Structures are given as C-alpha cells and as structure tokens.
Amino acid sequence: MAKGKYQKWLEDENLLLMQGWKRNGLTDEQIAHNMGISINTLNKWKRRFIQIRQALKIGREQSNFIVENALFQKAVKGHVTAQIFWLKNNWRDKYNDSQLSVEERELLKHRIKDSELDTKIKEAKLKILQSEGANAEDHLLELIEAIEKEDDKEHDTDQGINS
Incomplete structure (x- = not known):
C-alpha cells in the first residue's frame, strides 16, 4: 500500500524542517512550494494534522522571539526609535499616543x-x-x-x- 504524501511530512525531521522554514520567515506559500504541494493542500493539512500546525506555529513564535530580543537589545543600547517603539507597545498606559480622553x-x-x-x-x-x-x-x-x-x-x- 502506498504512503500518502502527507505522511512523510509528519516525520520528526520534516516537521523540524517546516518549523525552521517558518522561523526563517518563509510564508506558508513558500513553505508549500518547498514541500512540493499547493497552498490549499498545506492549509488542509494544517487543519487535519496538529503536528504540522504546531510546527508552523512554533517556528513563527521562535521568529517573533528573535525579533523581539533584537529590538530590545537595540532599545537598551540607546537606539531611540527602538526605545520609542518598545515603550509605546509595552508600557501603553504611560506612553500611549491615543487621542482618547x-x-x-x-x-x-x-x-x-x-x-x-x-x-x-x-x-x-x-x-x-x-x-x-x-x-x-x-x-x-x-x-x-x-x-x-x-x-x-x-x-x-x-x-x-x-x-
């Protein structure tokens, strides 16, 4: 009996590969291309297989942490724009530009x-x-x-x- 194409992507090494692609900033379209499938197929697999959904989610979260840390490091080292951005987004009560009363x-x-x-x-x-x-x-x-x-x-x- 032939294995479904999705089964190879449920293997640990391929889940890690997808996670790395997402961490490196690839879009779902680019990841689907790398996997040799359509974006529609990837979306179906994400709905059907929690392992694929989780691999992509973890990869995205890792990239967010990397960027967040880089922004924080710039802010701490005196980069004014990074400091302003950090404060407006992390200390909103004090540094909010909102026009709300x-x-x-x-x-x-x-x-x-x-x-x-x-x-x-x-x-x-x-x-x-x-x-x-x-x-x-x-x-x-x-x-x-x-x-x-x-x-x-x-x-x-x-x-x-x-x-």
Missing part, C-alpha cells in the same frame, strides 16, 4: 472586561454542554452566577479606585 479609555477598559466575561461564559457553557449532557443546565447556571459574582467584585474594586 481618560473617560473614553476607561469605557474601553470596561468594554474589554465585559467582552472577556462574555468569552468566559461561552467557553464555560461549551465545556459543560460537552461534558454534562442532560445535567448541563444546572451546572451552567451555577458557573454563570460564579463568574458574574467575580466580575461584580472586580467592578466594585474598579469603582473604589476611580472614586
């Missing part, structure tokens, strides 16, 4: 917290529905109440600070 920034922070809360609730619902089946509704209500209480405490704390 203090009130608008506070409103935005609350919207972000609300969005995070909604995400927590949806993730909890999905987890419970998947694991509990028929008993899911009771557990779901308990979990939502606990999350909302936690959120209320955070808002009360925020209100106390801003008062």
